[in-house]
Amino acid sequence: MERIRLWLLPGMMNTASVWEPIAAELADVADTRIADLSWQTSIAEMAQSVLAQQQERFALAGFSMGGYVAQEILAQAPSRVSHLALLGTSMRPESPEQTAARKTLLDAIQADFSALTHRLLKLNLHPAHDGDSVPAQAVRTMFGTLGPDVCARQLRSIMSRRDTREALLAAQIPVAVICGREDRVVPPALSEEIAAQLPGASLTWIEQAGHMAPLEQPSAVASALREWLRKRGAA
Numbered sequence: 001m002e003r004i005r006l007w008l009l010p011g012m013m014n015t016a017s018v019w020e021p022i023a024a025e026l027a028d029v030a031d032t033r034i035a036d037l038s039w040q041t042s043i044a045e046m047a048q049s050v051l052a053q054q055q056e057r058f059a060l061a062g063f064s065m066g067g068y069v070a071q072e073i074l075a076q077a078p079s080r081v082s083h084l085a086l087l088g089t090s091m092r093p094e095s096p097e098q099t100a101a102r103k104t105l106l107d108a109i110q111a112d113f114s115a116l117t118h119r120l121l122k123l124n125l126h127p128a129h130d131g132d133s134v135p136a137q138a139v140r141t142m143f144g145t146l147g148p149d150v151c152a153r154q155l156r157s158i159m160s161r162r163d164t165r166e167a168l169l170a171a172q173i174p175v176a177v178i179c180g181r182e183d184r185v186v187p188p189a190l191s192e193e194i195a196a197q198l199p200g201a202s203l204t205w206i207e208q209a210g211h212m213a214p215l216e217q218p219s220a221v222a223s224a225l226r227e228w229l230r231k232r233g234a235a
Helices: 020-025 043-053 065-076 096-111 113-124 134-159 165-170 188-197 218-229
Strands: 004-009 030-034 058-063 081-087 175-180 202-206
Touching: 004 043, 004 065, 020 030, 020 218, 043 065, 043 134, 058 065, 065 081, 065 134, 065 165, 081 218, 096 113, 096 134, 113 134, 175 188, 175 218, 188 202, 202 218
Parallel strands: 004 030, 004 058, 058 081, 081 175, 175 202
Antiparallel strands: none
């Protein structure tokens, strides 16, 4: 199988390490690049920064916030994307309730970032990975590396994102939807919704995983992505 160029987009408060084990497992079938989404001020700017680095057609996998970026890339340059994978994310635009909740998080960042990190750690992981597990250590390290300023900037970017459903629904490419079975950050029903509305999309559940499926079960996620990359879409 010819190796395909694959861009991997991290979620909020994720460094490249969230994707590195998966990139390693796919090295025989994909030439991977992991985007840095830590410095931009909007989802649109994140998308533009990836497109600026990749002129040829490519496959695209977005996790959580990275899923919003992936959909924005598809909206900006639909002819450039050959495959799309959406992990633990949503196709819905921001709701007033979500915006209110994110404003509360912004206040929490200012008040006590360390306490917020501890709370989000427990929310993001499957109960089996709580405590001092390898995924928990990885999440703590990423939060510590990126810090409160990046957290606030990414939250504001998510709050201001546009509705990209039209571009997603028009896509004629292989789409994989992947979700941790016990995701408490982005409810699994939102992944089911994406798969149900996109004809031919595959839906893969990752067992023993919460929101951080790429860290909690990297081999299972890599296996689903390998099957997705084997599919051929419209030229």
